[in-house]
Amino acid sequence: MATPAVQLNLADGTPWNLAAHKGQPVLLNFWATWCEPCRTEMPLLEQLAARHQAQGLQLLAVNFQESESVVRRFVQSTNLKLPVLRDADGAVARAMGANIFPTTVAINRQGQAVFSVVGGCDWSRAPVSRWVEELVQAG
16 A cells, blocks of 8 residues: 655644655654543653654654644643644545554655554553664664
């Protein structure tokens, strides 16, 4: 199955396009402010992003169908450091098969979705830590 095109705006309105990040490993974490497992997972995702920054990992929090003001308040109140994309109509989440939150989709350097993690998890533990290692080390 082909990886769907992802063209969304960052929370500040800047356009973001998955195709422009070909050559880099990408994790797209689909979440919502009302999702408690999503909120719990955010600090772990921030740690994961920091741990693999030197290897070029792009980790983005893709908000599902919430207003700009709700997303902005959440980012400010939690001091979230991850870049936030807004999937205002939910089309990207549906295209990626993210219908349970959180869902994280891993995209390799060739731009292909290679695995998904459904539900919140501890990103520092196996097996997901090993999957991310393989994602960032693969050429």
